[in-house]
Structures are given as C-alpha cells and as structure tokens.
Amino acid sequence: MARRVYNQFCSLALSLDIVGERWTLLLVRELMAGPKRYTDLAGALDGIGSSLLAARLRQLEDDGIIRQRQLPPPTAATVYELTTAGTELAEAMLPLVLWGARHRARAPRPDEAYRAEWALVFIAQMIDRDALTGLEYTYRFQLGESEAYLRISHNDVTVTPGPLDRFDATAGTDPVTVLEISAGRLALSEALTTGRVTLDGDPDALLTLTRVLPDRIPEHPRIALDNVPG
Amino acid sequence: MARRVYNQFCSLALSLDIVGERWTLLLVRELMAGPKRYTDLAGALDGIGSSLLAARLRQLEDDGIIRQRQLPPPTAATVYELTTAGTELAEAMLPLVLWGARHRARAPRPDEAYRAEWALVFIAQMIDRDALTGLEYTYRFQLGESEAYLRISHNDVTVTPGPLDRFDATAGTDPVTVLEISAGRLALSEALTTGRVTLDGDPDALLTLTRVLPDRIPEHPRIALDNVPG
C-alpha cells in the first residue's frame, strides 16, 4: 500500500505525510496511556476497520513512532508502545488539543464515545515535572462514567486506564467541566469552590495535586524556545 | 458532502474532525503568508483537485477558520484569509512542524516542490514579539531558488510571498540548512560563521534580525502555561 504524500519539502508536509492520515493521531493518543494490545486499540477506536488498524500499526512501526513488544508468559501478548519519537509527537499534539478545546467546545452528543484517559493523557502533559521531586502518588480520576489513573513518581508522570486497586486520592468531575477548564474558561480553583470538581482521599496527595496542576490553562499558550532539560 | 467524524468527545478528535482531512492544514499554512486568491492556492498546492479545493475552502469557512473578502476595485478579486481562530490554529501547528523537522529531516527530492514562505511563516512564529517595540524592518529571505519577505513592525510580524521593491536586508541560505536549524541541530550563529547563512544589507536591520530570532531552536520545546499578553 503505497502512501499518498504531498511531495513538498516543508516540515509541516513531511509531518503530515506520516501522521496526516485518518486514525493515525488517535492511535498515538491511545498509546499515551501505556502499551496496548491490538484488540484494546480496536475496541477504543470504534469505527476503524480491522484491516486498516493493522495497516496503520505497520506504518507507524515503519516510521519509528511505535514499536511492538512481546509480554513474557504467563501474560503472553503482543503490545504496541510509543517510541521516543512517538512520545515527542504526543507532546507536539498538546497545542492542537488545547486549540480544539477552545474552539470546538460543545456539549457531548448522546451517541458520542467518551473515555477518561482521553482527557487525562493531555492533562498529564501539563504537569510541571520539575515540581515532583520526592513525590509519589496515584490518583483516580472519575470523569463522567469513565475512570483512569494518574501516577506521579519522582520526575515521572504516567497514565493508565486501570482499574488499579491502590490509589491515594480521587478527583471527580464531568466531561464538560474538563473541556471548560482545558479551554481556559474555568480555573481549577473556581471549579473546586463551586463543587464542579470534587476531591476525596489523602489530604497530602490532594494538596500536591492542586499544586502540580496549572490552575488556569492559558487561552494563548506559547511555545517556549528554551530547551527542556532531560 | 457530509463530513466523516470520529464521534468521540475528546478535544483531539474534535480538532481532527475539522482539520484532519487531506490538504486542510496545508491550506492554513498557505494563508499564513497573508490573503490569497483561489488560483494562488490552487497553484501552491500541486495535486489538489479544483473541486476539492473549493470544498475545503467552504468547510474551513463554515468552521470559522478562514473568511472570504472582496478586494475593492481596481484589484477586484476574492481572497481568503485566516480568522482569529485560524491564526490560533496556525500557532498550534508549530510544535508539529518542529517535530517534523527533527524526525523527518532529509535531503529534498528532485521533483519536490519548495517555497521560501513555507519555512518563513513558521520562522516568523518564533520571533519574540515583545522585543520588537519601536522596530520596523523588512527582510528578504532567499532560500534556495525561492524568496519570501518578512516584515517586523512594532509588535507585529508578517510574511508575504512578495516580491517587494523595498527591503532593508537580505538573508540567504538553502532549504537543507533551514531544516537543520529548525531541527535544533545547528545554531544560527554557527550557520553564520560557517557561511551557510549569509546576510547582506543595512547593518542595524541585520543586527536586529539576529537578536529577535532564536539562536538555537530547542529539541524539546515546551508549552508555556502562562498566558501570552495581547
């Protein structure tokens, strides 16, 4: 299957040659919450044909964005995970995601799919890793009907769909509130005082959470042209 | 033509519902260098079908990303230009562009199209607007066979394909060097001392140029979660 390319010597066109096809960036989003199996991906991406999913996974692997890994027995399974280039691509998606929140915000449609991890993987990107030294907490996020888990550990932030047995605290809200906060139209502190976001669990963990998350997401985020250490 | 949507309540999916189709982001890129006519766009985007171009323009207009404007006689012509939302979308594309430069860099192919403005519109985004107070210069960029113009004026940066009669200075280099600088693998100062980038014209204008451009583009740009004033 020869890929359709733009044939332009331009960084944007070169990017879009490999991530501009349907489903590709959503596949990257799925893998932001850790390695997943073929059937997990097929389940999360409702509407993708099985053969197209297989073709996209092969393309992304050829392009060095994901890699296959065999889990050892007894869990014997093939999983896909992001490479370093894939993780950097995921980071590059954040401004597009925030643009979407600001300009495409609306109420969810009745038949629309929703997963807590879709929002949580991008919330996780906004946590200041330098503020995490010595901290280690696991949070359960209950967003509407769906839940996902966020773990901060030393200078690392990870998201997993869960469910996990052990966690230190729970944050609860609804999908629309998440969108309004992402759009920069609602501050986290304001959402907390009005009860639109509820917190429950270990007080130290919760205080940490409110400290590492931005209180208000900017409506005009800027790309910092200083190198990020590490 | 009913649009194909992902049907997921997720900011990324909501964005991709409207900018994920073929040609859409390249159209936005074209309009980053100022308003253009239908035929300008058709000429720049080699391979797009005329009917598809018309359809995309209508979609983008419906989605509030571009708007049509009638130029007054005698230049009587219809041009398309970015709205505020469109300009913000263009800004959100920068990390994806830099990701492409870092991970998809290669030599240009013989049959590949190239335009100076494709690079210049993103270079323009990296100029620190706060450092421009009281400055007013126009630069000609000669990139390979192609040229485009950059104008800084007060706190404003604009790019036009030109040609312009009057400009204060010229910067000259080749497409591959632009890509290496964009990828963060080559500092501007280094490219200047090795003669890979040449400068010519008014010394004040040139000194200003080297001051407002970043010397080295980070390999790990970060999204600043402070609001950008203005």
Next chain:
DNA sequence: CGGCATCCATTTTGATACTG
C-alpha cells in the same frame, strides 16, 4: 481568465467474515 461545478477513474476507508 478567475472561480468554481460536474463527471469519472483510482484510492482509501468501513464493516464484516474468516483463520491460525
């Protein structure tokens, strides 16, 4: 000629069935 609309061959995608 600029600014599209129409038509049709080719690709890509969606949905389901099937296999080791």
Next chain:
DNA sequence: CAGTATCAAAATGGATGCCG
C-alpha cells in the same frame, strides 16, 4: 487474540465544462 480477506461505500485526483 491478532490479525487477513473481501467487498461496498466514500474520498480523492484529474480532466473538462460553464459562466460572468
């Protein structure tokens, strides 16, 4: 579970036609 095979439907590319 991890895909492949198949086929219909939709999107795209390219040519051509129309109308001021």
